[in-house]
Amino acid sequence: MTALELESVSRQFVTPDGGSYRALDNVSLAIPAGAFVAIVGPSGCGKSTLLNIAAGLMPPSSGSVRVNGERLSGLNRRATYMFQQDALLPWKNVRDNVALGLVLAGVASADANARANEWLARVGLSAFAAHYPSQLSGGMRKRVTMAQNWILDRGMLLMDEPFSALDVHTRQRMETELLNLWEATAENAEVAEKNNSPRAQRPLTLKKTVVFVTHDLEEAIALADEVVVLSAGPASHVVARHPVTLDRPRDLFELRTSEAFIDLYRSLWAVLRDEVIKSQRDA
Amino acid sequence: MKSSRASETRNGAVLAWQVAVGAIAFALWQTLVTLGVLDAFFVSRPSDIAQRLSTWVVSGTLWGHLATTLEESLLGLTAGAALGISLGFGFARSPMVARVFDPYIKMLNAVPRVVLAPLFLLWFGLGIWSKVALAVTLVFFVMFFNTYQGVRDADKVLIDNVRMLGASERQLVRHVLIPSALTWIFSSLQTSLGFAMVGAVVGEYLGATRGLGYVIAQAEGTFDTTGVFAGMTVLGVVVVIVSGGVSKLERWLLRWKA
Numbered sequence: 103m104t105a106l107e108l109e110s111v112s113r114q115f116v117t118p119d120g121g122s123y124r125a126l127d128n129v130s131l132a133i134p135a136g137a138f139v140a141i142v143g144p145s146g147c148g149k150s151t152l153l154n155i156a157a158g159l160m161p162p163s164s165g166s167v168r169v170n171g172e173r174l175s176g177l178n179r180r181a182t183y184m185f186q187q188d189a190l191l192p193w194k195n196v197r198d199n200v201a202l203g204l205v206l207a208g209v210a211s212a213d214a215n216a217r218a219n220e221w222l223a224r225v226g227l228s229a230f231a232a233h234y235p236s237q238l239s240g241g242m243r244k245r246v247t248m249a250q251n252w253i254l255d256r257g258m259l260l261m262d263e264p265f266s267a268l269d270v271h272t273r274q275r276m277e278t279e280l281l282n283l284w285e286a287t288a289e290n291a292e293v294a295e296k297n298n299s300p301r302a303q304r305p306l307t308l309k310k311t312v313v314f315v316t317h318d319l320e321e322a323i324a325l326a327d328e329v330v331v332l333s334a335g336p337a338s339h340v341v342a343r344h345p346v347t348l349d350r351p352r353d354l355f356e357l358r359t360s361e362a363f364i365d366l367y368r369s370l371w372a373v374l375r376d377e378v379i380k381s382q383r384d385a
Numbered sequence: 386m387k388s389s390r391a392s393e394t395r396n397g398a399v400l401a402w403q404v405a406v407g408a409i410a411f412a413l414w415q416t417l418v419t420l421g422v423l424d425a426f427f428v429s430r431p432s433d434i435a436q437r438l439s440t441w442v443v444s445g446t447l448w449g450h451l452a453t454t455l456e457e458s459l460l461g462l463t464a465g466a467a468l469g470i471s472l473g474f475g476f477a478r479s480p481m482v483a484r485v486f487d488p489y490i491k492m493l494n495a496v497p498r499v500v501l502a503p504l505f506l507l508w509f510g511l512g513i514w515s516k517v518a519l520a521v522t523l524v525f526f527v528m529f530f531n532t533y534q535g536v537r538d539a540d541k542v543l544i545d546n547v548r549m550l551g552a553s554e555r556q557l558v559r560h561v562l563i564p565s566a567l568t569w570i571f572s573s574l575q576t577s578l579g580f581a582m583v584g585a586v587v588g589e590y591l592g593a594t595r596g597l598g599y600v601i602a603q604a605e606g607t608f609d610t611t612g613v614f615a616g617m618t619v620l621g622v623v624v625v626i627v628s629g630g631v632s633k634l635e636r637w638l639l640r641w642k643a
Contacts, residue, residue, distance in 0.1 A: 177549065202547070203550040
């Protein structure tokens with residue numbers, strides 16, 4: 103089943119001097135349910151715009167978005183969104199931030215707190231439940247954000263360069279944690295299907311669809327099942343789609359030096375390089 | 386906790402210096418008057434002021450006046466805050482209304498409050514309400530502008546995030562916009578409180594039967610400089626004590642800030 107489908111989506115912006123800027127031009131993209139898809143492209147290529155349109159935070163100028171086959175209007179309630187910037191509420195402590203989505207949905211606070219505690223344990227931050235975001239490191243804040251998003255258990259995760267502000271080592275750790283969480287839900291889904299339990303009868307599997315935007319090709323290959331390359335802006339479009347056939351679970355600390363990884367990197371970089379050069383020439 | 390002990394020692398040093406600066410200034414003042422460099426008729430002298438203050442305290446006349454001034458300030462602060470916050474919020478949420486009223490708000494804010502005092506005396510009488518009204522006109526604008534700015538300044542990413550997590554419009558107001566504005570409002574509490582007291586005292590000064598402003602005005606009317614300085618000293622001490630309390634409150638309310 104297709105979880106997210108963009109049909110000839112274009113998006114224009116009005117520039118300050120009254121002109122118009124075409125960020126996305128006729129982008130069509132279908133993402134199957136349960137897939138981990140990375141979208142890469144040079145800076146300013148409209149990656150974030152694409153994600154905002156998929157999230158329903160911004161309507162497309164033309165074209166349409168379908169989520170699980172239904173045309174999207176308004177916010178995408180089947181997705182959570184992890185922003186590049188810190189998006190935790192600074193005046194709420196860690197537990198309240200994690201529980202926020204449940205509280206908004208009307209879950210009783212005792213119940214919401216209990217589930218938030220479970221998630222804090224899962225991301226290894228139980229000891230920091232009463233801390234405020236400003237008292238945490240960048241990596242810890244990202245883990246809180248992941249818990250805040252995953253607690254809602256929505257089928258789709260939209261991620262906009264979530265780890266780009268972190269140092270290299272923290273970043274690799276966060277990528278590993280992300281894959282662990284994602285693969286854990288994937289296993290649950292498979293187990294449920296094998297046992298033919300009532301849960302497996304539900305049309306939506308527990309495996310989450312991930313759309314991960316990044317400008318870092320290495321990160322894209324390391325994490326995703328498929329890498330989509332966008333052209334340099336203006337009028338970005340899809341220039342390549344490339345499956346990533348590396349086995350899972352992946353060991354991110356070893357993966358980057360393996361032959362298969364390097365081959366993939368070479369062939370994708372050949373495509374991306376031209377776009378990066380183009381974007382730098384125009385800038 | 387080595388660092389906290391170090392900061393305690395530093396606080397102690399600051400306090401010692403603060404006391405020393407005051408003591409030196411008063412000693413200098415006293416000496417200059419005693420030597421005849423300054424005339425006690427015009428500037429009084431610290432020993433006289435201290436004596437006057439102790440008379441006020443012992444006889445109990447001080448407390449009634451002080452209570453009146455504090456009551457007016459507090460009422461002015463509360464009413465001004467309530468008006469300023471609600472209007473600031475409303476304006477920030479409806480840009481059209483904000484644009485229509487913008488020149489009027491600016492005009493009203495530019496009116497010198499002393500000009501309003503006689504009008505308020507006429508409208509609300511010699512009692513506390515004319516002073517409360519004056520305090521309100523000062524506090525209102527501080528609160529109004531800070532609330533407006535606080536709501537308008539709410540982080541776009543926080544708003545988008547909370548909406549993606551499922552917030553309705555009302556929940557957005559409650560979980561993001563109000564807390565965001567509150568940080569601005571709390572940070573302006575010191576200013577607002579100072580303005581509330583200024584409003585009350587100026588009101589009393591221009592026409593009242595009680596309050597510190599009235600005491601100062603009475604003393605000035607009889608060229609009693611000692612009385613004027615004693616009144617000013619009480620005001621000064623009260624402001625330092627109250628703003629110390631407000632600082633503590635502010636630190637607690639904004640404890641989530643690093």
